[in-house]
Amino acid sequence: MINEVTKxxxxxxxxxxxxxxxxxxxxxxxxxxxQAWGRRDFAYELAKSRxxxxxxxxxxxxxxxxxxxxxxxxxxxxIFGILxxxxxxxxxxxxxxxxxxxxxxxxxxxxxxxxxITGNAALVQSLAFPRITLVISAVIQQFxxxxxxxxxxxxxxxxxxxxxxxxxxxxxxxxVLFTMFNTGMALICARxxxxxxxxxQILPLIVRMLFFTSGVLFGVDRVLNAFPGLVRMFDFHPIYxxxxxxxxxxxxxxxxxxxxxxVLAVWGVVALVGGTIYFWAAEERYGRVD
Amino acid sequence: xxxxxxxxxxxxxxxxxxxxxxxxxxxxQSAEPEASTLTVDxxxxxxxxxxxxxxxxxxxxxxxxxxxxxxxxxxQASARGIRExxxxxxxxxxxxxxxxxxxxxxxxxxxxxxxxxxxxxTSPASGSVYASSRPNMLGVGAALIPxxxxxxxxxxxxLALGYNRxxxxxxxxxxxxxxxxxxxxxxxxxxxxxxxxxRLKFAIAASKQHDILIxxxxxxxxxxxxxxxxxAKIREIRENAGTIFLVSHSMNSILDTCNRxxxxxxxxxxxxxxxxxxxxxxKGKKK
Numbered sequence: 001m002i003n004e005v006t007k008x009x010x011x012x013x014x015x016x017x018x019x020x021x022x023x024x025x026x027x028x029x030x031x032x033x034x035q036a037w038g039r040r041d042f043a044y045e046l047a048k049s050r051x052x053x054x055x056x057x058x059x060x061x062x063x064x065x066x067x068x069x070x071x072x073x074x075x076x077x078x079i080f081g082i083l084x085x086x087x088x089x090x091x092x093x094x095x096x097x098x099x100x101x102x103x104x105x106x107x108x109x110x111x112x113x114x115x116x117i118t119g120n121a122a123l124v125q126s127l128a129f130p131r132i133t134l135v136i137s138a139v140i141q142q143f144x145x146x147x148x149x150x151x152x153x154x155x156x157x158x159x160x161x162x163x164x165x166x167x168x169x170x171x172x173x174x175x176v177l178f179t180m181f182n183t184g185m186a187l188i189c190a191r192x193x194x195x196x197x198x199x200x201q202i203l204p205l206i207v208r209m210l211f212f213t214s215g216v217l218f219g220v221d222r223v224l225n226a227f228p229g230l231v232r233m234f235d236f237h238p239i240y241x242x243x244x245x246x247x248x249x250x251x252x253x254x255x256x257x258x259x260x261x262x263v264l265a266v267w268g269v270v271a272l273v274g275g276t277i278y279f280w281a282a283e284e285r286y287g288r289v290d
Numbered sequence: 291x292x293x294x295x296x297x298x299x300x301x302x303x304x305x306x307x308x309x310x311x312x313x314x315x316x317x318x319q320s321a322e323p324e325a326s327t328l329t330v331d332x333x334x335x336x337x338x339x340x341x342x343x344x345x346x347x348x349x350x351x352x353x354x355x356x357x358x359x360x361x362x363x364x365x366q367a368s369a370r371g372i373r374e375x376x377x378x379x380x381x382x383x384x385x386x387x388x389x390x391x392x393x394x395x396x397x398x399x400x401x402x403x404x405x406x407x408x409x410x411x412t413s414p415a416s417g418s419v420y421a422s423s424r425p426n427m428l429g430v431g432a433a434l435i436p437x438x439x440x441x442x443x444x445x446x447x448x449l450a451l452g453y454n455r456x457x458x459x460x461x462x463x464x465x466x467x468x469x470x471x472x473x474x475x476x477x478x479x480x481x482x483x484x485x486x487x488x489r490l491k492f493a494i495a496a497s498k499q500h501d502i503l504i505x506x507x508x509x510x511x512x513x514x515x516x517x518x519x520x521x522a523k524i525r526e527i528r529e530n531a532g533t534i535f536l537v538s539h540s541m542n543s544i545l546d547t548c549n550r551x552x553x554x555x556x557x558x559x560x561x562x563x564x565x566x567x568x569x570x571x572x573k574g575k576k577k
Contacts, residue, residue: 010341011420012341012418012420014330018330020336020337020420023420023421023424024407024411024413041455042446049438049442050435123450124411125406126433129450129452
């Protein structure tokens with residue numbers, strides 16, 4: 001009996017004996033992240049190339065990166081400026097420009113992150129690299145779009161009568177946290193889309209809903225005066241807080257509680273770590289054709 | 291195996307082992323892992339072990355993807371018309387160092403699926419593939435962007451293959467020269483003729499050295515002259531690679547280059563052995 005057991009070696013035993021690893025096995029999280037770090041140049045180059053190629057055949061080329069959100073801001077500012085009538089503040093245009101431009105970064109990251117795996121099926125099936133690279137690349141592409149937008153945003157703010165001050169620099173640490181949060185969300189959406197394609201149909205709706213519930217166009221305290229309970233909820237709303245901190249740093253006379261930084265930092269870390277682990281756990285699933 | 295149902299389970303790293311024997315989202319499991327009948331020649335060094343490999347695709351007959359296990363459970367009542375394509379049925383073999391293995395079989399016999407599973411790009415339904423290093427397929431086309439110049443695509447493709455920028459800058463000239471695109475390298479790839487872009491893709495893909503390499507016959511591209519050069523390049527890569535799998539319908543090129551042939555028919559390994567013997571048997575069967 002014992003003899004028999006020692007005689008039959010399974011393939012796994014042989015593999016162990018000769019130091020072979022199972023192909024396609026998900027690597028440990030640490031080595032996965034290390035591999036992904038090794039592909040950082042690829043992620044950046046892919047993002048840059050896609051951005052260039054997406055605008056190259058337009059007459060106005062890269063200018064569209066700036067024109068599109070500007071038109072958005074003008075449209076929303078115009079419509080809601082009229083709708084809200086007297087209840088809007090004097091610096092409403094600056095308020096809307098900051099809100100729309102920063103929210104664009106979130107919505108872009110989430111929706112292009114959701115398509116990062118399913119939209120690159122050919123690439124996923126022909127080359128072996130950590131798939132997280134594709135999602136990171138999608139977020140980098142959105143970030144590269146954001147940079148010129150920020151310059152334009154500052155320009156608009158100056159034109160609209162808000163002048164530069166040192167607190168404008170607070171936008172840098174804010175963007176670090178916001179990017180962490182967006183990356184985490186993009187990773188979660190990327191995996192969800194792989195499991196349930198239908199998710200891409202619902203996602204625009206979710207994004208639109210967040211657009212109207214994140215204080216992009218109006219100060220929450222102003223509109224929800226009658227519902228103090230609901231206002232409390234916005235103390236834990238990452239997108240709202242990002243926008244508020246940005247406004248507080250850029251505009252004159254806008255205050256935000258400093259604990260917003262802590263809440264946002266927690267959101268950023270939890271989203272990024274949780275999203276990474278969640279995405280990595282299904283790594284073996286991504287290339288499959290079914 | 292953890293039943294992945296709740297979000298907490300999915301993100302809890304303690305529930306996921308380091309190297310699990312089965313992929314995470316397996317649909318159907320064979321009941322008991324049988325002791326395989328695999329025998330390894332102790333005098334040689336095995337580099338790839340394929341152990342009782344099954345690959346299945348589940349597709350609605352209408353072509354719609356069947357989706358994940360969870361969604362299928364949800365739709366169980368209405369899940370009629372699902373067709374299961376059993377593309378590879380229990381293939382086992384061991385490949386050793388410095389072997390050139392030809393893979394033959396008629397169209398749709400599962401050759402490409404088998405090769406894709408060996409590279410780890412398709413996950414098996416059961417069984418597994420072990421390898422000393424990750425087997426690579428020669429191909430980079432999917433990473434390239436038609437709107438960008440050939441030059442930028444060389445950078446992009448090289449990075450996708452895992453080179454760093456410095457290495458690519460060193461190879462750039464060789465790649466351009468090999469693809470014979472010196473005059474056109476700064477034009478967008480979409481303006482290239484199909485032969486030109488095929489040449490560029492081949493030149494980028496062929497710049498990498500591999501330990502275990504899978505070559506598809508379709509890679510010899512372009513006009514007669516370039517075909518000759520690309521075949522020579524494939525031979526050169528093969529000499530440097532430790533172990534090579536060549537998928538081909540051309541028995542001549544298989545006999546030229548392989549010392550062992552695996553014949554696959556309808557997903558089943560029909561014959562495995564010396565090149566001449568297997569090719570003769572295959573030709574006999576075909577007639």
